[in-house]
Amino acid sequence: MLTFRRAFVAAALLLTIFYLTSTRSPSPTSSPAPFPQAAEADLESTRQASTTAASSGQTASDGNPTRVGAGRNRQNPSSHGQQPMRDMSKMTLYDKLAYQFPYDVETKFPAYIWQTWKWTPAHGEFNFREQEATWTEQHPGFIHEVITDQVAVHLLRLLYASLPEVLEAYEALPLPVLKADFFRYLILLARGGIYSDIDTYAIRSALEWIPESVPRDAIGLVIGIEADPDRPDWKDWYSRRIQFCQWTIQSKPGHPVLRQVVTHITNETLRRKRAGSLRDIIDKNVIEFTGPAVWTDIIFDYFNDERYFEMKGSAGPIDYKNFTGMVERKRVGDVVVLPITSFSPGVQQMGAKDYDDPMAFVKHDFEGTWKPESERHIGEQQ
Numbered sequence: 417m418l419t420f421r422r423a424f425v426a427a428a429l430l431l432t433i434f435y436l437t438s439t440r441s442p443s444p445t446s447s448p449a450p451f452p453q454a455a456e457a458d459l460e461s462t463r464q465a466s467t468t469a470a471s472s473g474q475t476a477s478d479g480n481p482t483r484v485g486a487g488r489n490r491q492n493p494s495s496h497g498q499q500p501m502r503d504m505s506k507m508t509l510y511d512k513l514a515y516q517f518p519y520d521v522e523t524k525f526p527a528y529i530w531q532t533w534k535w536t537p538a539h540g541e542f543n544f545r546e547q548e549a550t551w552t553e554q555h556p557g558f559i560h561e562v563i564t565d566q567v568a569v570h571l572l573r574l575l576y577a578s579l580p581e582v583l584e585a586y587e588a589l590p591l592p593v594l595k596a597d598f599f600r601y602l603i604l605l606a607r608g609g610i611y612s613d614i615d616t617y618a619i620r621s622a623l624e625w626i627p628e629s630v631p632r633d634a635i636g637l638v639i640g641i642e643a644d645p646d647r648p649d650w651k652d653w654y655s656r657r658i659q660f661c662q663w664t665i666q667s668k669p670g671h672p673v674l675r676q677v678v679t680h681i682t683n684e685t686l687r688r689k690r691a692g693s694l695r696d697i698i699d700k701n702v703i704e705f706t707g708p709a710v711w712t713d714i715i716f717d718y719f720n721d722e723r724y725f726e727m728k729g730s731a732g733p734i735d736y737k738n739f740t741g742m743v744e745r746k747r748v749g750d751v752v753v754l755p756i757t758s759f760s761p762g763v764q765q766m767g768a769k770d771y772d773d774p775m776a777f778v779k780h781d782f783e784g785t786w787k788p789e790s791e792r793h794i795g796e797q798q
Contacts, residue, residue: 526608612664
């Protein structure tokens with residue numbers, strides 16, 4: 417006789433069997449909801465333009481210095497797929513960074529905009545709301561972050577947890593400007609996107625910085641010229657004959673230039689710390705330690721590095737002569753170099769045009785730059 421108790425047990429058993437079979441055998445057409453990810457800038461061109469590069473180090477007929485092989489990291493051909501576990505204890509810092517942040521030129525430019533300042537836009541003493549807002553207005557859909565000093569420390573501890581020497585170097589830097597310089601390289605190496613100083617206006621969207629004729633899956637770094645002092649006494653005013661700008665940089669994660677500049681600053685900082693000379697750094701030394709001078713040197717080193725470029729048949733090194741007086745974009749391997757007008761419009765010298773020029777992309781005011789007056793703006797030296 418089927419009692420109430422037996423009926424209840426039977427019903428519970430059937431429900432249990434149904435639950436177990438339904439959870440273990442999902443429908444082949446169903447899929448779990450994707451985990452939310454940061455938006456990526458869709459910089460893919462609708463036109464698939466073919467480009468070729470000569471193996472010579474001379475300037476090509478279109479004005480672009482040419483190198484073969486920079487479209488992909490020759491040491492780490494691709495970051496696709498899972499990397500095998502490796503013992504990092506005997507690696508150099510450069511190799512550790514390459515392992516932690518692999519470079520894949522074929523990925524998209526991440527849609528991040530990174531800026532740093534003492535306060536966030538929500539703070540009452542934040543005085544750069546107008547400049548900061550232009551980046552959001554010009555880049556809808558991008559993730560735009562203004563990172564304070566306190567947040568920067570915790571963010572870098574998260575990103576560089578496996579690289580304690582990098583964190584030690586960052587925390588040892590004695591001046592705010594040194595940390596601000598170092599942070600831009602560190603965040604772009606780890607996450608990519610755009611870094612721009614807080615006192616910089618976005619005149620045009622980054623989607624317009626690279627022409628459609630250049631395939632986005634062959635470019636990993638976009639830089640501009642800060643100074644091109646074609647004058648006999650240029651050494652009295654500038655550190656380099658051509659100086660690349662570092663107040664605005666666009667990069668894909670892991671780019672070898674960023675890897676090298678982080679390696680250089682880390683090693684030099686720790687060397688000075690061990691020698692007890694780190695506190696001797698003064699404002700005028702910043703440009704050579706973490707600023708545009710060392711940034712420029714490392715970029716030129718990259719352009720002439722046979723690890724990434726085919727150097728056979730080259731007529732000579734790529735140097736300032738390839739970029740002086742340029743008025744259009746130039747491409748060297750996986751790097752696009754913008755003319756002085758793009759990131760330094762309105763300086764009224766060195767061939768820079770005004771803010772309304774089609775090649776003017778950002779406007780830098782230097783109001784929020786932690787640098788001495790003598791090093792601030794190339795247009796101030798007449």
